[in-house]
Amino acid sequence: MSTKAKFESTRRRLSEQQAETVDRLTTAAVAVLRTHGFSGLTVRLVASEAGVAAATAYTYFSSKSHLVAEVFWRRLDAIPRETPEDGDPADRVATVLREVALLVSDEPELAAAVTTAMMGDDPDVEHLRVRIGLDIRARLNEALGPRQDPDVLEALEIAWSGALVRAGMGYESYAQIAERLDVTARLIMAGQR
Known part of the structure; x- marks a missing residue:
């Protein structure tokens, strides 16, 4: 992923610590998808998997669709x-x-x-x-x-x-x-x- 994309979320610019949190959430989202599929994916479940409070996860992602779209964007940006x-x-x-x-x-x-x-x-x-x-x-x-x-x-x-x-x-x-x-x-x- 480009450095620019890593520190820029859909909603705002990110500090290094915030960027790390978003990375953990997007990585956890893929893990949750593997076991639960999209229908079983929730932002709360992803937050739990990432070791992040649900409220914190919602400050970065408005919905599970937003979270999954961010995963795709980050992978595309990494090509x-x-x-x-x-x-x-x-x-x-x-x-x-x-x-x-x-x-x-x-x-x-x-x-x-x-x-x-x-x-x-x-x-x-x-x-x-x-x-x-x-x-x-x-x-x-x-x-x-x-x-x-x-x-x-x-x-x-x-x-x-x-x-x-x-x-x-x-x-x-x-x-x-x-x-x-x-x-x-x-x-x-x-x-x-």
Whole structure:
């Protein structure tokens, strides 16, 4: 995770001690998800797992959806943003989409929770959804290179978001979605004007 993201929560800037508390809570959230799933996850249960008072947890996270969205954001932010300038833009775009799709692929409970959480109407989730979307857009922009078609960028964003919803609904695994996104990105890139 970038240093900036570590010290910046959805609600405010964090001191080092507060950042450590948020780290403990997000780590505990993943542990609770593994055993209880999203339906059994509560901020109170996560606080207990993290050794933090529930009231303290609620100062950082407004809901379980907010907590899960923060976990996803932190994992996305931890993916290095080293886009090679040479090579085929289709390869670079496919790599970006694959990395994002595989972000939670080895943790099915977290993957399912992320989809549910990201669809929520909590204002803090909405803030993270925008932040995540802008990050994905920036990664795709970098992968496309300087001479890009805005319609191609939008098509890739729609493909990414639709694929993650499809995986979250259980139609395909995140690993299968990563493969499908590779094909889809190449089809979209081949259709450039």
